[in-house]
Amino acid sequence: MKWNRHLLRIFLISTFFAVNALILFGISSVWSYLNTGADRSSRLHIGFTQEDSNLPTIDWDISSVEGRVIENQTVAEIERDYLKGWFVKNTALATNNRYGIDDYFTDSARVKLFKILKLNKENNYKIEQTTYEHHPKIDFYSTDGTQVAFTDTDVISYQKGYLNDQSIVEQKEVASYKVFMLLEDGFWRVRHFVKKTATPFKAPKPTTLKPKMKARLQQIKGLNYYPKDTPWDTFGKQFEDSIISADFKLIKAMSLNTIRIFIGYEKFGKTKVSEEKLIKLRTLLDHAQNNDLQVVITLFDFYGNYLISDWNLNHRHAERIVKTFKDHPALLAWDLKNEPDLDFESRGKENVLDWLKEMTLQIKQWDSIHPITVGWSSAEAAAHLTKELDFVSFHYYKKLKDFKQELNTLKKAVPDDKPIVLQEYGVSSYSGMWNTFTGSQEKQAAYYETMQSFLAEEDVPFLFWTLYDFESIPKSVVGILPWRKLPQKYYGCVDSNGDKKKAFEILAGTSKQ
Numbered sequence: 001m002k003w004n005r006h007l008l009r010i011f012l013i014s015t016f017f018a019v020n021a022l023i024l025f026g027i028s029s030v031w032s033y034l035n036t037g038a039d040r041s042s043r044l045h046i047g048f049t050q051e052d053s054n055l056p057t058i059d060w061d062i063s064s065v066e067g068r069v070i071e072n073q074t075v076a077e078i079e080r081d082y083l084k085g086w087f088v089k090n091t092a093l094a095t096n097n098r099y100g101i102d103d104y105f106t107d108s109a110r111v112k113l114f115k116i117l118k119l120n121k122e123n124n125y126k127i128e129q130t131t132y133e134h135h136p137k138i139d140f141y142s143t144d145g146t147q148v149a150f151t152d153t154d155v156i157s158y159q160k161g162y163l164n165d166q167s168i169v170e171q172k173e174v175a176s177y178k179v180f181m182l183l184e185d186g187f188w189r190v191r192h193f194v195k196k197t198a199t200p201f202k203a204p205k206p207t208t209l210k211p212k213m214k215a216r217l218q219q220i221k222g223l224n225y226y227p228k229d230t231p232w233d234t235f236g237k238q239f240e241d242s243i244i245s246a247d248f249k250l251i252k253a254m255s256l257n258t259i260r261i262f263i264g265y266e267k268f269g270k271t272k273v274s275e276e277k278l279i280k281l282r283t284l285l286d287h288a289q290n291n292d293l294q295v296v297i298t299l300f301d302f303y304g305n306y307l308i309s310d311w312n313l314n315h316r317h318a319e320r321i322v323k324t325f326k327d328h329p330a331l332l333a334w335d336l337k338n339e340p341d342l343d344f345e346s347r348g349k350e351n352v353l354d355w356l357k358e359m360t361l362q363i364k365q366w367d368s369i370h371p372i373t374v375g376w377s378s379a380e381a382a383a384h385l386t387k388e389l390d391f392v393s394f395h396y397y398k399k400l401k402d403f404k405q406e407l408n409t410l411k412k413a414v415p416d417d418k419p420i421v422l423q424e425y426g427v428s429s430y431s432g433m434w435n436t437f438t439g440s441q442e443k444q445a446a447y448y449e450t451m452q453s454f455l456a457e458e459d460v461p462f463l464f465w466t467l468y469d470f471e472s473i474p475k476s477v478v479g480i481l482p483w484r485k486l487p488q489k490y491y492g493c494v495d496s497n498g499d500k501k502k503a504f505e506i507l508a509g510t511s512k513q
Contacts, residue, residue, distance in 0.1 A: 054087040055312040061137035070141045081188035094128045096121040106191045128308040129159040146183040172201040217419040220461035222258030228468040235280045248291040254508035260296040260463050265303040271313050273320040285330040294332035306355040315362050326367035333371045341381035379406040383413035395424035426465040430490040434483035445502035468492040
């Protein structure tokens with residue numbers, strides 16, 4: 001009984017202190033909140049970050065403003081709120097939801113927009129759209145600094161209309177708008193927004209590869225590259241240029257001339273591309289140049305969001321990388337994305353293809369010299385976008401006996417003037433319980449002996465998978481299933497100890513033919 005009384009007393013005392021601690025914590029939290037200056041995003045309904053918002057290019061003309069002289073800081077604030085107004089409007093049209101409209105449009109400007117949203121919702125119709133470019137010219141800025149009027153010219157926009165979730169219309173146009181904004185509650189709201197003109201966007205004519213560039217593509221003999229100890233993380237914390245240099249000397253010694261590398265969208269910083277990553281990429285390209293290797297750069301690795309509302313974010317990411325390296329001597333080509341056709345089912349085939357088409361057009365604006373391709377996962381998928389892309393790339397991991405037939409089928413779908421590159425292929429030398437001990441270095445070598453003979457016979461440029469066996473494979477690549485993960489470790493022609501496998505000499509020998 002005494003022990004029970006002691007335990008009860010301890011419990012009551014502990015409970016008393018716990019309750020008081022919670023009360024004090026609650027009071028301190030409220031006090032902290034009341035004494036913390038709220039930023040603009042917390043005052044509004046929508047907590048935007050710059051990454052969430054619309055990021056088209058915008059070029060202001062303030063050369064002839066009537067009224068008060070406008071400061072650059074004010075222009076920046078108007079730009080911020082104007083583009084966010086576009087963003088919430090686009091979001092509203094895509095969802096038929098009014099969320100956020102009150103924060104960026106005045107009462108009078110909301111009326112027409114609300115009518116459109118109501119009508120669209122009643123008819124189960126929605127519009128997905130984004131803008132690429134804005135060229136606003138400020139016409140008037142009031143003396144009290146609360147009103148601004150401008151004309152936004154040459155606004156390039158892309159729109160898709162859906163009825164009952166089925167795409168029924170698609171258009172890209174160039175338009176101009178008259179805009180009037182008011183400064184209210186510390187930020188700018190749109191009061192009037194009127195489209196003045198609109199014409200269909202005229203896409204540039206498809207480019208034709210110059211003979212010299214076509215010859216370079218046709219002569220590709222190379223591999224997909226990751227460092228031995230950092231697969232799928234070439235530009236991470238363990239990046240070491242001495243390792244890159246040694247690997248490239250080995251690749252050159254095999255008489256290969258090309259490598260394909262991968263740029264992760266998130267790892268490179270998304271819209272805020274990491275300067276550190278860019279320096280590492282330049283270092284890699286410099287080492288490639290020093291070893292007479294040309295480089296295919298694959299963008300948007302491990303990215304799978306093709307929403308129209310995010311296209312601008314993707315464009316800003318790609319623009320930073322493309323403009324930084326478009327003049328590097330080692331650059332051979334841009335690969336938009338690795339195996340995007342694997343996203344057809346989950347993301348929608350039409351959405352993926354639209355994203356790829358538009359990304360092609362964007363990159364050609366920034367780099368008109370280097371060709372563009374897509375790393376399709378199969379010969380069948382590579383029949384897509386053959387007119388838009390400069391050369392066709394496909395991957396092949398199926399049976400050897402079916403290769404020629406699939407290649408010939410693809411050739412019929414590709415214009416005669418466009419090169420076809422076997423961008424990934426190979427076989428694992430793994431032998432264990434998960435493949436009933438059927439793999440071996442000998443079988444891997446035999447595979448390459450046959451495949452290299454096919455490629456030489458058909459004059460097909462190639463990039464095999466890969467230089468090294470890997471000690472570890474990230475879960476994000478093939479998951480955790482051992483029958484998928486373990487074979488992936490043994491695709492190299494050099495083992496994880498740095499010793500050459502039987503396939504090495506075959507691949508090096510073929511490249512010398």
